[in-house]
Amino acid sequence: MEKEIKLFAPATVANVAAGFDILGFALEKPGDEIIIKRSNTPGIRIINQSSFTSMPLAPEKNTSGVALQAFLNHLESKQGFEITFLKKVKPGSGIGSSAASSAAAVFGANELLDRPLSTKDLVIFAMEGERCASGSAHADNVAPALLGGFVLIRSYRPLDIVPLPTPEQLYCSIIHPQIELKTEDARKVLRKQITLQDAITQWGNTAGLIAGLFMEDYGLIGRSLQDVIIEPIRSVLIPGYENMKEAAMTAGALGCNISGSGPSLFAFSTSSDKATHIAESMQKVCSSLNIDSDIYVSRVNKKGPVITG
């Protein structure tokens, strides 16, 4: 018998300033919308009805196809699935486009198979989608895409995923300047050696950020939202970065940094009005440089994927 559900999986922000490679959080919007269907024929079929036509449809090249296949292999299941993308986070934005797809696919399939696994256990399969997308099976987008809220990846070997609390009043402004910046390239520019002194500064801020989330201390979150190691290098690849950040801070942001490996920026604030003002202020800078941009304003998403139909 065929059975289908429609669902939403959120975009996410990884590399949260001093949380490089270990921390991410989910957004209320944007996100992927898909329909996933059990089909009577084996194999995975991808259908793209979103506005992004470049998505590979071969399941072994498609992030959600790869993630879903890893999940099915684990279950030793021959069940066939059909995934239809209705809306898609723009690829290459730095807000977890591939992660949203992978999360949507494995979450939906797990639902259709009556939840053989917990949502947390799905992370490892969604990570295979990330490996397909960027060459590295990182979890700091897929874990929050699946679990919602802030999620810490304490360790990869063994995988240790720690859901963190989400302060109630935390709003996020996102700007996605329409320039191309590949994750792989953004990773290549990083230095392999850093100074111990910078590392100490960094993990002081990592610790402050984690403490701030638990204490709902917005001042501490803001003060901790600093990155002395990655941001100084990667921000050079984003035209107008310093000016956008300055505009965000002037507009009342607690802090502002690169989302994922860029080119998007995220900024935190404590109200919807402020968050909108911050996003618009960053967009003005972008416009003055003749760079098109998308902006999004939302709370931090506590739910992860949601079945919408």
Next chain:
Amino acid sequence: MEKEIKLFAPATVANVAAGFDILGFALEKPGDEIIIKRSNTPGIRIINQSSFTSMPLAPEKNTSGVALQAFLNHLESKQGFEITFLKKVKPGSGIGSSAASSAAAVFGANELLDRPLSTKDLVIFAMEGERCASGSAHADNVAPALLGGFVLIRSYRPLDIVPLPTPEQLYCSIIHPQIELKTEDARKVLRKQITLQDAITQWGNTAGLIAGLFMEDYGLIGRSLQDVIIEPIRSVLIPGYENMKEAAMTAGALGCNISGSGPSLFAFSTSSDKATHIAESMQKVCSSLNIDSDIYVSRVNKKGPVITG
């Protein structure tokens, strides 16, 4: 009129594994016991009635004298004080001997002057005692010595001190092998450059440790108590380190690492019995190497300095 109080200030563990330079916590024992007295003659007078005869008595060379003078300078006070040391944490142990002295002095003087400053505000003066003791005004011993519990030093410029919660069932075992290891020397052996990959592992564990404290998740605290940067280098300076650590883990420790810059080790566990067993197991290793040692077992101290008379 002369006025005096007797007080206890705790020993402390700094550099808590992945919390190098940014995290410390206080012990219930051991600690310094002092009597501090307002005197009618200006200046600071140090009297040593403890068993450690090597303590400098000139106030400008004595950690507590330096800390107290910094405090008095800030207040623009000419008040004279007399400090008598009754018991003293062994210098050079790695459990905050100088910090206990500095904390005791400034806390006591602040009390005798009817608390012109908050305890948190005293940290910066106690740090001057640390500068005198080790050449570096670090705060990861003096802050927990003054505030009790776990304390994060998120940043030094500006100084940003964040008191953290202390899990109720957390016990600490300390072993102090009687070998000499100067803080300055232990600092010299550190590499100035580290790999980004190690740094990421480290701040994943920093984040895990902070989250574990907030969640009272003893398993997470244990898993996070790893240091891939400092411990591999400094542990070489401590004879029998690996065997002591292994003995602690076998005896049921959540985790074990170097206290401060050594030579002491600390281990966490969740009961008084386990903590005693762990301390004794580490001591056996020390004895087998013909190294004398002191051991201490206590909960994490939540109070900081206490007036005892």
